[in-house]
Amino acid sequence: MPDWRGIWDSVYLGNSVEAWVIALGAFVLTFTALPLFRRVIAARRRKWREVEHTPPAAIELTALLIARTNRIFLWVLALWFASTLLYIPNRADRIIHFVTVVAFWFQAGLWGMAAVRYAIERRGRRAGALGPDPAQSGSIDIIVFVAGLTIWAMALLLALDNLGVQIKPLLTGLGIGGVAVALAVQSVLGDVLASMSIALDKPFAVGDSLAVDDIQGTVEHIGVKSTRLRSISGEQIILANADVLKARVRNYGRMRERRSAFRLNVTYDTPPEKLRAIPAAVRELIESQPQTRFDRCNFLAFGDWALQFETVYYVTVSDYKTYANLQQSINIAIVERFAALGVDIAFATHSLHTLQTLKPPK
16 A cells, blocks of 8 residues: 555655645646636626626726736736745746746736726716717827836836846936937927827817918827828828927817808999898898808998998808808808899999090191
8 A cells, every 4th residue: 555645745846745736736726716706807897888887986997907917927926826835946936036026017017007098988988978079089099108108117117126126226327318318309209298288188189170370181190299180182281299289270170150251242322221121131041041140230331332231140060061051052042132122232343444645637
C-alpha cells in the first residue's frame, strides 16, 4: 500500500506536494470563479439596458468595470494568488511581481478609460432627455483623447514606481524635456489646447454652418488639431483650431429664426390711396405663407427715382433653402397683387439728352 503521507510531504522545487496541490486548486478556483462572476455581471448589465432600467450610477459603473475586466488580468491575478501559497525563488518571484504590476496598471488604465466613456455616455443620456446635443458628438473624441493621454501616463508612472524605478528624476527630466518639446511644437500644442476649449465651450458642432472671416461652410469634423469645413462650393477647408478660436465666427447653425428685410420701389405717380393699401397687402401676403412671422412694412423714404417701402419679416426656421423658397413665393405674390392694385414697380431710368449743332446759314 503506497505511503500517501510520504508522497503528500514530498518536496519538489522547494514546495511539498500538498502546497503544490493547494496552489493549483487556488489557481483553478480563482481563474474559474472570477470569469464566471464577470460573465454574470455582464449579462445582468445587458438585461438592464434591454429593459431600459437605469440603476444607481455607482452600481452601474461597478458593473461596467467588472464587465470590462480583461481575461489576461484575471489569469495573472490567479497566478499571483497561487504564488503567494508557494515558496518562489527570488528570480521567479521578481518575474511574477513584474508581470503582476504591469497587468494591474494596464487593467487600471482600461478601467479609467471605461469610466471616462461611461461619464460621457451618462451625460449624453441626460442631455438626450432634453433633445439631442450635436455639440457633444464633436467633442467626445477630443475629451477621450486628452483623458487617455492623462490616464495612460499616470498608469505608466505608477507602474514604474511599483517596480522600484525612481520616478522623481524621471519627472524632472520629463519636465525639462517637456519645456523644450513645448517650445519646438508650440503651434501644435496651441491647436490641441484650442481643441479642448472647443470641446468644453462648444461654440459650434458637427453639422453647423459657419462663417469664419471670409470662409463659409458646414462643419464636417472637429479634430485634435484641426476643424474641417465643407464649403458651399464643394471643396473641403481645413482650419487649425487655434486659428478658428482667434477668428470672428458666425454660427448660422444656432439660428432660431432668420430675419429678412427687403425694399419695394414704386413709381412717383402712385396715388396716395394705393400707397396706403400697400403695407396691408404685403402683410396679408407674408402672413399667408407658412413658417413666417410678419414684423413691419413702412413707407420710409423718397428715393431719387422711386418711393421706397421697407418690409421686415422672420422665417421661424433657420434652413436657408426654406427661406429662399418662401422669399420667392412672397415676391411672386407681391408682383401679382401690385398688378391687381394697379401699382407700378419702379426701376431706375436714365434720360439721355443730346445737343444738336445748328449749322450757320449760308
